[in-house]
Amino acid sequence: MKSMIVTGAANGIGRAIAQGADLAGYRVGVLDIAREHAEATAAQLSHGEPLVCDVTNAELIARQFEQFGDIDVLVNNAGILRTGPLIDHEPDDFRLVIETNLNAVFVAAQAAARIMRDHGGGCIVNIASIVGMHPSPNSGAYAAAKGGVISLTQHMSLEWGAYGIRVNAVAPGFIDAGMSAPFYGDPDVRERRSSAVPIGRLGSEEDVVKAVLFLASDDADYISGETVAVDGGVINSVLMHLPRD
């Protein structure tokens, strides 16, 4: 049985990834700082194990991974969002966003890669965001971290391919779930955002899960260093809003 650790798996997109992986037959490590939700999510899975820890704690992450045993796939999904104009961003808040959304991706990926290297390989999927590819107002700290995740993904794939480790990223777009669910609770926002998507709808957790499971699978065994946007075409749509007559 293959194994997968998903960080931030107690809620939102991460929980959906853990559930999808379970259905696909993985033993799943449900890693999250939110103990109760992590335990509840793991208990719903056929082969789920709660791993309660803060992704920013390198020592704890390494210990949890060692105890979990072989890791075939790591999905770095845990993340936090802080919005607001950069001119007003508190440095401590900026640091926390980078620490959680970028530094922790490095720390967890490195800990997993050391285990994978000793077991002949593996696969890492990092959850980025389309704001790491295209700037968006009021998202500067978050976007800087996600842009870093995309660059880190490329560099890890370059250095770790020799160990049989593939590293890719998924960049979700306008997803009606998790941290964005309250935002899309407003019907005006829903309408404005869905009509800006070329395929005409917001994304779901499931849209992200399918991309993650594909990249984790042997069907993607010649794909590494890529970032797959799961966004219904948003990042390629700028000229849709400036049509020729």
Ligand SMILES: NC(=O)c1ccc[n+]([C@@H]2O[C@H](COP(=O)([O-])OP(=O)(O)OC[C@H]3O[C@@H](n4cnc5c(N)ncnc54)[C@H](O)[C@@H]3O)[C@@H](O)[C@H]2O)c1
């Ligand atoms: N929802 C969206 O619209 C959207 C869009 C693009 C990218 N993303 C990315 O998808 C990922 C999942 O987001 P979501 O929408 O499901 O968010 P969410 O807030 O619903 O879930 C995030 C999970 O991460 C956990 N977490 C946060 N900090 C942690 C820490 N220090 N240690 C361990 N766990 C921690 C939380 O407890 C939570 O369970 C994030 O990386 C996010 O940036 C989300």
